[in-house]
Amino acid sequence: MKLNLTIQPRLRLNFSPLVWVLLTLMGIAFIVAMARYAFGIGAISDLSYSYPWGFWISFDLFTGVVISSGGFLMAGSVYILGIEEFKPLLRPSILTAFLGYIMVAVALLVDLGQPLRIWYMMIHWNHTSVLLEIGICVMTYLTVLAIEFAPVALEGFKLQKWAHLIHKYIMPFVILGVVLSTLHQSSLGSLLLIQPTKLHPLWWTPMLPILFFVSAISVGLAMIIFESSLSSRYFQRGLETHLLEKLAKALPAVLVIYGLLKFGELAVAGDLGYLLSSGTMSVLFWVEILIGVVMPIVWFSVKKYRTSPNALIAGAIITLLGMILNRFNVSWFAVKHPDPMFYLPTFMSNVDYFPTLPEVAVSIGIFSAGILAFGLAAKYLPVFEAEPKSEEAHQPAHGLHPMPTAADD
């Protein structure tokens, strides 16, 4: 009798290398988070008396929220302004926003001293607190995004009737979503209003909320271009270049307004002198303006660059980098906590901050989870279907730029 000694594997984990990398990063983040819960924030980060907020807040909160601004832009454009042609961009941007805000919430669960009390912001209200407004808005908006994304998920699970039902009554939620987004995108800037002595004059202004909102629009536009470009490359689908071109055309206009507001504010406040005399701060400011404002204006003023896929993603990346630097400047780099010359007890003397590897690992892990979730959603849910499933389901959306094939070379 011959024994069959070959063992058939039951489960085949046939993940791509990218997925393995993402899973590993998520795993590391999880371990660090557990360490944080066991031993305290100080055990795994360099946060201290002088620096209560650091990398997590700058990256996960400030950056995380601003790159999710594409959601309300598209929702507002498509539903409120009725610009139907942007429909193909709607669902991916809602997904980006939805996942973005979930990442913010998860990051807060690691950063807060009492993460289990995060819901206190819903029932204990101090109406003068900017952070309360952000907390309520983010938590509420997350719900709105869930509702806005629900049809996609429902369709994916073949519950078309429910999807259609939600879709029918979506308008009030969209309006609520736009209002909430306006509020908290600007409020992230308002967070710094209470620190006029700590934030460098090149950035601190009572107009911070307006500047943040305007720049959030520009980031939203850039993010949609960026995400679409990446998705088209990775998922091997077409790129809606004609739509992106329109966004790329709007971007310089928004940035010009932003630039005028920014320099106008400096002039009115009499702070123009700081532009060249503030050493590192001046450098950071000019880098932020050049990369995030000037270059994208110049770049997307050229029609050729608005229509080429490579130029589109390049321009989007420049804008994102510049504006993310702005968020980092406002929340961290340009913030100086009191540093008297001599401190006693000496355990208070740590007046410098540099993020530790575990700190960054947590943020990267959360971000990886977001990417992974996006990929899963893109694969199994009709994220890239412009319309709810109907007879025209399998027709490609209009004007899709054909993918370059080998035959084109």
Next chain:
Amino acid sequence: MTDIKHHAYLFDATRCIDCRACMVACSVENNIDMDKTRIWVAGIGVKGEYPDLQRGTMVYHCMHCEHPDCMSACPVGAYTKAEDGPVTYNPDLCIGCRYCMNACPFGVPHFDYDKGIIDGAFIDKCTFCPQRIYNGQEPACVQTCPTDALEYGERDELIKIAHDRIAEHPDRYIDHVYGEFENGGTSYLILSHIPFSELGLPNLPETPVNEVSEKVMEMTIPFALGWGTVLSGVAVGVGLYNKKKEEKTAVEEKAEASK
């Protein structure tokens, strides 16, 4: 029991000998962990070139501001300003967001970076020793100070005492009582022989630093309602316009078809 209507401290940097009795007293009175403190020393230490030297140190704790920025910033309202002066922190509401640490221009609130989720990580700061001041005693730091660098009493009276002292020794003091008006006034007043910034005190205007933030917050709900109304109006308008266009197109098509 106390007659004092508005509790306040007066610190005279010319009298302080940096002995730190106040700090030990505070730690003992309030049972503070060995690696934490509610009260600390900052300043220039020793300044100058031998032998023309100067010392300047300041004993820091919560300034018990008249318009506390921590209270303004805390999302869940964990800080309250009592009518008679002390600013109190309530750990039962705290979510550990540390926004108060950002908001406080003096860097007062301290956070438990070493506590995990079971012990709970909270803020700690000077409480103004309520267990003492409401029992006819002085706060622990004040009571023990051997040189009376730290004094305690009625805010108005202390301000007057401070100005009188400056008038009596004009060559000794900077002609200014820090905290009388800074940040909208504080209940920790300071006299100094060297510039206040050299003691580590920030240069603050008379308006509290939370003023702009609070003004913007006041506009939130009106703005939200207004913006929502505008958006609704636009949505309705656009909807109607599109419907009319559709109807027009439908009519035209019908007309075409019937031709």
Next chain:
Amino acid sequence: MTKMISRRDFLKLGAATAGVLAIGRMLPPKVAQAARAAGQINADGDGYVHSMCEMCVWRCGLIAKVKDGRVVKLDGNPEHPHSRGNLCPRGQSGLMNTYDPDRVLSPLVRVGKRGEGLFRKASWEEALDIVASNMLKIKEKYGAEAMVFSSTHNLSQVQFENLLYAFGSPNYGTQRSLCFNAMITAFSLTYGVEEPSRKYDDVEFILMVGRNLMEAISTSETSELAHAIDRGAKLVYLDPRYTKTASKATEWIPIRPGTDSAFLLAMINVIVSDELADCEFVKQYVVGCDGIQAEMQKYTTEWAAKITGVPAETIERIAREYAAAKHNALAHPGWRTSNFINSFQTERAIATLNAISGNVLTPGGCLSADVAAEGAGLGVPPQPPYPRVSALRLDGTPWKYPLVPLKLGVFQELRDAIITGQPYQAHGWFISRQNPILSLPDRARTLEAFSKMDFITTVDIIMNDTAWFSDVVLPEASYLERYDPLLPVDGKVFIRQPVVDPQGEAKSALWIYKQLGERLGLADYFQYEDEEDYIRQQLKPLGVSLEEVKEKGYAEMAEEEKGNEITFNTPSGKIEVYSETLKNAGFSPWPTWEEPPIPKEAEFYLLTGKVAQHTQFGTQNNQLLHKYSDEPRLWMNTKTAVKMGLEDGDWVEITSQVGTAHSLLLATEAIRPDCVYLTPGYGHLSKGLKTAFGVGASDSALHVTYTDPISGGQALSQTFVTVKKA
């Protein structure tokens, strides 16, 4: 007899802490029964108890708050003249002294080699028997004088001395020659009083030579000085270091170490030459007023300027300002005056300056020689007379040091005699509340002296360095846990009473000395039942009950009738600026200049001093004080450091002719370029001090032993060192 050591008995200190105690917390002790009986503590163990601090010798009165039988806060007693309601940082940290996890709570008997830290627990019975039998063995074999007794002066000193004298040994070591022999001897010879008292109410001009009152805090005096300066009094402060007192002074004089007397003699010269002093008035009370002008002539300001490094005009101006303030001028007598061999002359000059200003001659003036003797007016238990002692004292008093009062002694000489065995060899050492290993100069030599001992016992509350090297350690109760003999201060007699029950098996010194005395066959000298009985006997002449004193914390004493006559307890009845006594002993009868040694090119003066957060060598393990202390480092002038290629934070090696130490460097502007400074009290050898072990360097390892032949005082700043990168 050797006792079998069970594994449970074996206690290796330096490893796990004594079992029961978690770090920083003690099991709640029983309510202090005495306090309850006095009604100060209620049934829950809450209440307030009056007592006295012992974190330094100033002994401020305190009010201890007790909750659930634990001390939770100490506040100054407003009725006590030394605290007036305030407590310095050490006073505030006092309860950490009681609740220190490193406390010794049961008698310990050494089982390893000396210095290994291997001890076993023993019962009081056994430990006291061992001590007594060893002491009696030594007495029998070598004579009572072969037993050395030493203690740093404290409230139970009267019974310590009782034990010593009853035992029949003349060898009494105290810390005094390491501290203030120069001052005491100088003022005893000049004014007939050990230490004149100071009053700052009306003072206008204060001259201080050292006496860093803002860091070497004596609460009430620090407070008075601070208020005087606040009021507008002028302070001229001589110190090679920019201490915190220097920062409060109107004028800081960074004088060359060892040259204070040159400065002062020049001042005296200016004043008497120009007859700025009211000599007619002063003449009646001062011996030497006639010849002083001639004697001081040679001390010109130019001469002094060359020696001190202080400009002649400055010395002249200060002299005139001092004189102008007349009897509202105060030249502070100083306290720890063990700096240079010529510190005695510095003190004589200070005494002279005060005399010619008339301040000590003015009733209610800023200086007063009218000081009551310690312990006057209190009762004593009955006892037989002490046995006659014929042996010479090993410390050379008075046969080598004729002018040093027996009460002061010359401690470092005693240590050296133990090593040399001259004039005879000592064999046993009984130490109580003292840390000679860190306090005596030249630590290696002290350890050598220890090795010569057959038997060493130490009474201490914590495993301090001396206990670490002892054969038997007897745990004393901390000051918050015990009674001590009463202490009169300014017309009131204050009590130290237990605030909480003693931890573990710790006992008061009064009990320990009596128990030991009984076993030594000296029961007749300890005729008191217990601590309370002793104090009742002390109170008898006052007619006050113990309960009264316990409740209030003190009792008033009858006001002494003060005559209007101002007299001085000197042979002539006057202030002896010119001293026959000194002349007869072969020394200069006038305050005189003695040339101090000067460091060579690459050498530095090694200065010592005080910090407000610590007391000498005993508090470094207190976690509360450690928390708020500066890191102990070697101070060096910034420019000097640069010249030597050293940087702030460097690890450096400090070498003197007797030893080496290592420390981190502090480059600072606050010190003369030719000096370095180490905060004393660090560099503990005992691993039983978990917080203090490994922190800082010991300056006693570097100090060379120099003794002033007149006062017996140590010269701690006369040690010169070289510094290099380690």
